[in-house]
Amino acid sequence: MLKGKHLIEPSDFTVNELEEIFTLADDIIQDPNKYLDACKGKLLATLFYEPSTRTRFSFEAAMLRLGGQVFGFSEASSSSVSKGESISDTIRVVGCYADIAVMRHPKEGAPKLASKYSDIPVINAGDGGHQHPTQTLTDLLTIRSYKKSFSNNVIGLCGDLKFGRTVHSLVKALSRYENIKFVFIAPPELKIPSYITEELTNHEFYQTSNLEEAIPELDILYMTRIQKERFFNEEEYLRLKGYYKLDHDKLNNAKDDMIILHPLPRVDEISPEIDNDKRAVYFNQAKYGMYVRMALILKLLGGDIIC
Amino acid sequence: MLKGKHLIEPSDFTVNELEEIFTLADDIIQDPNKYLDACKGKLLATLFYEPSTRTRFSFEAAMLRLGGQVFGFSEASSSSVSKGESISDTIRVVGCYADIAVMRHPKEGAPKLASKYSDIPVINAGDGGHQHPTQTLTDLLTIRSYKKSFSNNVIGLCGDLKFGRTVHSLVKALSRYENIKFVFIAPPELKIPSYITEELTNHEFYQTSNLEEAIPELDILYMTRIQKERFFNEEEYLRLKGYYKLDHDKLNNAKDDMIILHPLPRVDEISPEIDNDKRAVYFNQAKYGMYVRMALILKLLGGDIIC
């Protein structure tokens, strides 16, 4: 029973609860018109203490497509924060107006704190470099939709594996399913932290810095941005940027049904020349992000329409 | 008949008109679902030349819960003001798009000026330190809901009584009802101005700086923030801050059915330790703020659904 729950990190939900959400998302994708009034009379508050167009848009579109309504702020400057109000007071007041709230905050733990004082469900839409659980739900639904199952896949994760919270979160979430092999593809400076790999006791995995060598066996390739500011010198950054850039050449050696994911926005790590390749599903992934949020909101509000 | 009227200051409405609004608010609270489409097809413009999350949220939630829609801006920087347009032109253009408008403005009198040129009802959502009439309506509905009547109450107003516009406005509004005793609790630096007390010719009142002594006889305690910038020296501020802080100790001597109100946001003047005391109704007050705005909007638009 998901009604009234908060979503602060992906592990707040059991595998069964996630399955409930994905099943509902499937049904929404099949027949979105059935859900046009599913949240009629319900209000979502979007509390973005830090701007994030993409994430905010996907939540707002999700609620609006359910027939619900939205109000909120898109940056802290236009909020009461300046008057010194605590997060716990803010969420209690917002709970007087809204039925469910989404919070993005630059400080780790802020959404968690809010949820403790909240009468309405709180969804974490990113707290600093910490958690971003609906991105993980998006990634999972995309994989599930294309691959039908989480199990029996080889997944390559490429780019900044050291700081990339979406990668850490996805690895942790996937490790709850059986028979997945992880390939961590990153330069030494940006390799996956050991506290992540140490938890992979029941899964095969290996690390490499060579995308071209790793690509042939992958069923899923999850690309992430390599950020300039992570490097000591620009030369090294420029060398690596090219080295990991996904293009036609590198794709030649990939499986026909491999899928390429990216949390977006991309900068240089995927060449636009492959955007029309059928394996490039990163824009569809954005669409799955909206559908999974529709299912999530509906579940937390206690609604459910599957005939 | 409230249809088409503006609300610039609380005295724009007669006691009977206020009663109309409160009666409608009662009915909305009883059965909000009856009002889900009450404002379908109607648009509210929120013109916030100065940010105010709480007030804006309560108006937007109110309109959305009536089935109406909302557009607007939340700070002047994203408005046409920069192009030098006059308030009178802005409201006439907004009147082409919207059915009703809410305006917050840093300058006293701006909403009044707008209302003179407007074809649609204009609600003042705060103009400088001047008026904030829907806060007063919120306070009144809260008192009426808990105490059933405005009359026959002793109300204590505590904190910054010199600059606090919500206090001035509430005192004036309550003075239209019979048999209310006012207790003004403030340090000498922040005592109530004489032009307020001079109008209380038909009401008992007294002034004190001692919250603990005053509290036992109160039916209603209205707390407000004491702002640091009002004091000449920090030492004095810190001493007084503690002196007026409402906590378990001070509440021990209060009546069992006293209610504690606060316009929010609070900073230090109410200890979170009393948040769960049943007398602490300041978060519910925020909810009454939404309901009273629902009733207000519906009345000004000429709608009315009470069977």
Add this chain to the structure above:
Amino acid sequence: MLKGKHLIEPSDFTVNELEEIFTLADDIIQDPNKYLDACKGKLLATLFYEPSTRTRFSFEAAMLRLGGQVFGFSEASSSSVSKGESISDTIRVVGCYADIAVMRHPKEGAPKLASKYSDIPVINAGDGGHQHPTQTLTDLLTIRSYKKSFSNNVIGLCGDLKFGRTVHSLVKALSRYENIKFVFIAPPELKIPSYITEELTNHEFYQTSNLEEAIPELDILYMTRIQKERFFNEEEYLRLKGYYKLDHDKLNNAKDDMIILHPLPRVDEISPEIDNDKRAVYFNQAKYGMYVRMALILKLLGGDIIC
């Protein structure tokens, strides 16, 4: 068939397609209630990389009055742009969430670029000093509503004819209709560029700097702002500002059924003393702006309700 088309510049639509939009707008004006749910379940994204309250409001009100919903941003600072995302990626992601998008951008050509990558209709809401096609549609619908026909009119265009993009666009749009005489009224510093007049091969026109002499023969007078920053010295600016200011005196010599248009906001070029003259239709023009956008959105989405 307008369904799925983009609107980047006015000439993207044929005269017949424009007529389709105006006919639908007429019907909406006649009976707006018929369209209360015309866009139910549809989402408009408003992508304002540059603030523009008036234009954004008119689009949002249009969509909301059709029963559709709106999300977006009102200035670039709260968007993903800061993360270095390209316009082409942004529009593809927005296309996952929305059914139609409106874009204002400081750079010429940005909406055009977006439209090339977009799966959903893109409407240009102004790109730098370049195009602002829905202003032109607004001007045309206003003229058509008051004058019944575009042909057989003398139209005076007054003010900054050198830089004013709305004037250039309107002249080009009107030149597609027969028997219109253009009178260009401007100081020498701000006269209409020759590349505009050179295209008027089938129309009578003349240039003058004298508004008073020109006004008697006009059926339509289109006023625009004269901006201080266009002049070398302030003295010259102040002299001209008064010279072109429309007031009771100048109106005395105008036809009884002449109509005065202005894209707004106005600053000093129209005296408020004539606001109540029946020939002053510039505020109604703003209303036509909303109606024409309702018709436009509905057409691009493939909807159409005319019995």
